Amino acid sequence: RRRVRTHHLREYKQRGEPWPMLTSYDTYTARIFDQAGIPVLLVGDSAANNVYGYESSLPITVEEMLPLVRAVVGAVEHALVVVDLPFGSYQASPEEAVHTAVRFMKAGAHAVKLEGGARYAAHVDALVAAGIPVMGHIGFTPQSEHGLGGYRVQARGDRAEELLADARALQDAGAFAVVLEMVSAAAAKRVTAELAIPTVGIGAGPDCDGQVLVWTDMAGLNTGHTARFVKRYAELGDILARAADSFATEVRDGKFPAPEHSFD
Numbered sequence: 172r173r174r175v176r177t178h179h180l181r182e183y184k185q186r187g188e189p190w191p192m193l194t195s196y197d198t199y200t201a202r203i204f205d206q207a208g209i210p211v212l213l214v215g216d217s218a219a220n221n222v223y224g225y226e227s228s229l230p231i232t233v234e235e236m237l238p239l240v241r242a243v244v245g246a247v248e249h250a251l252v253v254v255d256l257p258f259g260s261y262q263a264s265p266e267e268a269v270h271t272a273v274r275f276m277k278a279g280a281h282a283v284k285l286e287g288g289a290r291y292a293a294h295v296d297a298l299v300a301a302g303i304p305v306m307g308h309i310g311f312t313p314q315s316e317h318g319l320g321g322y323r324v325q326a327r328g329d330r331a332e333e334l335l336a337d338a339r340a341l342q343d344a345g346a347f348a349v350v351l352e353m354v355s356a357a358a359a360k361r362v363t364a365e366l367a368i369p370t371v372g373i374g375a376g377p378d379c380d381g382q383v384l385v386w387t388d389m390a391g392l393n394t395g396h397t398a399r400f401v402k403r404y405a406e407l408g409d410i411l412a413r414a415a416d417s418f419a420t421e422v423r424d425g426k427f428p429a430p431e432h433s434f435d
């Protein structure tokens with residue numbers, strides 16, 4: 172297999188082949204997902220919750236994300252590695268967006284993602300002019316949680332027009348794909364049909380070109396509330412808890428280490 176490039180994703184769309192995308196923040200998951208044939212890995216700002224334990228994605232900084240980017244990039248052979256521009260690192264101006272994205276590209280990223288529609292078209296345009304591929308992200312955008320009034324499904328009913336206009340603005344600015352998060356399935360279907368670039372859904376129904384999940388959600392590592400749009404494909408949290416418990420029990424019982432784990 173070859174290295175995945177942005178034009179391959181457009182080819183999947185033209186052939187009507189749905190494709191998977193997962194987040195990754197470290198070397199082990201990056202290698203495993205790459206070898207499993209996941210074509211796109213996202214070093215998401217969801218690392219805020221999943222690596223650093225913050226309550227939202229807002230606090231994470233470029234400095235906190237750079238080491239994760241290096242780890243993921245260093246572990247993949249085929250996957251396209253997309254990196255989120257974190258909150259506060261690009262909104263102020265297209266120049267700020269280019270400055271931040273260049274730092275991630277120098278760390279080995281293949282593309283960046285930013286949140287926002289038509290109002291960020293100039294940012295996307297500046298990034299593309301700098302040779303940096305951009306993935307858009309519209310619908311529910313977690314960095315704007317407080318502006319949007321909480322976690323709410325977007326683009327229901329006649330609000331679908333607005334979503335379509337935002338998606339078109341991103342496409343016209345040169346974005347290679349666009350994430351649709353927590354939008355009505357009907358709106359996502361319409362945007363997917365009308366765009367030439369691929370859509371990637373998360374809580375956006377079955378008709379998007381690609382589907383993305385946060386890896387800790389899909390592998391069952393998180394605890395507490397699981398969003399409706401998440402499917403848990405494993406219960407890794409339970410598996411790890413059992414491993415830790417077995418280790419602890421064997422140490423306490425004097426069963427580990429055994430002779431075969433020891434040196435003469």
Ligand code: KIV
Pocket residue numbers: 194213214215216217218255350373383384385
């Ligand atoms: O940060 C993230 O994990 C994301 C995906 C949910 C698309 O932006």
Ligand code: NA
Pocket residue numbers: 215216217228255
């Ligand atoms: Na994100």
